[in-house]
Amino acid sequence: MVVLSAVALPLAFSSRLRLQVTASVGHGTQALYLAKAGVERVLADLGEGRESIQMLDDLRESELNPLHNVELGPGTYTLFAGYESNGDPSYGLIDECAKINVGTADQAVLAKLPGMSDTLASELVAQRGRTPFNDLNDLLLLERMSTELLFGEDANGNGVLDGNENDGSASWPQDNADGRLDPGLSAYLTAWSSSRNVTSTGGERVNINSASANDITKSVSGVSKEQAESIVEHRKKKKFANIVELLDVKIVKKVTQKSEDKNKSSDNKENTVTQTTDKNAFDENAFRKIADAVTTTDDKVRRGVVNLNTASEEVLACLPGISKTLAASIRQAREKREDGFQSVADLLDVEGVSTEILKQLCSHVSVRSDVFSLWSYGVTRSGNIYRCVHAVVDRTESVSRIRYWRELE
Numbered sequence: 001m002v003v004l005s006a007v008a009l010p011l012a013f014s015s016r017l018r019l020q021v022t023a024s025v026g027h028g029t030q031a032l033y034l035a036k037a038g039v040e041r042v043l044a045d046l047g048e049g050r051e052s053i054q055m056l057d058d059l060r061e062s063e064l065n066p067l068h069n070v071e072l073g074p075g076t077y078t079l080f081a082g083y084e085s086n087g088d089p090s091y092g093l094i095d096e097c098a099k100i101n102v103g104t105a106d107q108a109v110l111a112k113l114p115g116m117s118d119t120l121a122s123e124l125v126a127q128r129g130r131t132p133f134n135d136l137n138d139l140l141l142l143e144r145m146s147t148e149l150l151f152g153e154d155a156n157g158n159g160v161l162d163g164n165e166n167d168g169s170a171s172w173p174q175d176n177a178d179g180r181l182d183p184g185l186s187a188y189l190t191a192w193s194s195s196r197n198v199t200s201t202g203g204e205r206v207n208i209n210s211a212s213a214n215d216i217t218k219s220v221s222g223v224s225k226e227q228a229e230s231i232v233e234h235r236k237k238k239k240f241a242n243i244v245e246l247l248d249v250k251i252v253k254k255v256t257q258k259s260e261d262k263n264k265s266s267d268n269k270e271n272t273v274t275q276t277t278d279k280n281a282f283d284e285n286a287f288r289k290i291a292d293a294v295t296t297t298d299d300k301v302r303r304g305v306v307n308l309n310t311a312s313e314e315v316l317a318c319l320p321g322i323s324k325t326l327a328a329s330i331r332q333a334r335e336k337r338e339d340g341f342q343s344v345a346d347l348l349d350v351e352g353v354s355t356e357i358l359k360q361l362c363s364h365v366s367v368r369s370d371v372f373s374l375w376s377y378g379v380t381r382s383g384n385i386y387r388c389v390h391a392v393v394d395r396t397e398s399v400s401r402i403r404y405w406r407e408l409e
């Protein structure tokens with residue numbers, strides 16, 4: 001009996017341990033699929049509302065659209081979107097167009113980011129010229145880029161303030177124990193931002209650098225034949241670098257002149273010539289009406305643009321011609337608008353934004369977004385086990401696609 005007991009007890013313990021491991025694996029799998037369910041919900045929502053997301057509030061949960069502790073089968077899922085300035089958690093999606101794109105941004109723009117130096121910005125631009133960045137982790141290949149600089153206190157990259165990230169110097173990483181997560185440069189950088197080059201209703205824009213006068217008149221409401229012909233004449237001298245240059249277009253008149261025909265002295269030959277006047281083809285009011293309908297490129301997608309309706313003051317202040325004071329004014333102006341900025345021309349309503357500043361900004365900004373990231377956390381009913389999925393969803397095509405996927409325990 002003693003011998004049998006000595007053999008049976010270890011076997012019983014081993015069997016119990018295996019059962020616990022199996023149960024743990026099963027609960028972990030449940031948690032993972034709960035997290036994946038959150039991603040599937042986002043894919044469905046983005047597909048249905050392709051033109052709806054423009055402002056930060058559109059990305060966050062509401063009473064009618066709860067996004068945390070959403071009940072589903074054996075547990076819940078939560079779409080975590082980081083922390084507010086006061087330290088409170090927020091739930092929903094993260095707009096990648098609210099950040100600076102490491103693959104397209106000018107060196108001068110990158111150098112203005114908090115924590116970024118001119119030398120590091122120069123190294124970044126040189127590196128992407130050799131090898132494109134697929135995600136932010138690729139930035140760690142830079143000699144002067146450290147994990148602490150890139151991800152701050154978020155050592156494990158899960159977007160959550162964990163205990164070891166809020167205990168000062170007690171454990172790695174070093175943090176200030178202020179109860180808030182400092183995500184480092186990753187809060188301002190992205191490798192995926194893009195926006196479709198379409199109107200607010202999803203229609204095609206007219207390229208003023210290539211469209212004929214007739215096409216411009218037919219496709220852009222409010223543009224007269226005379227204005228369209230003036231656009232065509234203007235671009236013969238110089239292509240439009242941005243749509244704000246429409247304010248520089250002068251009205252062109254067609255004038256019929258008579259000249260004597262040497263072969264037929266009794267008749268006069270008529271020639272039609274164009275003359276540029278001193279009158280502008282568009283004033284600011286006329287420009288605002290058509291700004292959303294025109295473009296200067298045939299590109300269907302604009303990569304690397306910053307969404308004026310969602311970008312933080314720190315990101316806005318990095319853009320050409322924008323100071324910290326003007327960035328704050330832009331944020332305050334958009335908050336006063338119920339539907340935010342509807343086109344880049346609306347920036348002219350912001351005190352301090354001149355047409356010259358808008359010309360510098362125009363190719364760098366948008367008022368809509370089409371790439372979003374999310375942190376979906378699946379939690380089992382007991383609350384003891386959770387899994388996280390970090391994904392980037394791109395809806396620039398007819399079907400939303402996942403550009404990045406990472407699973408965390």
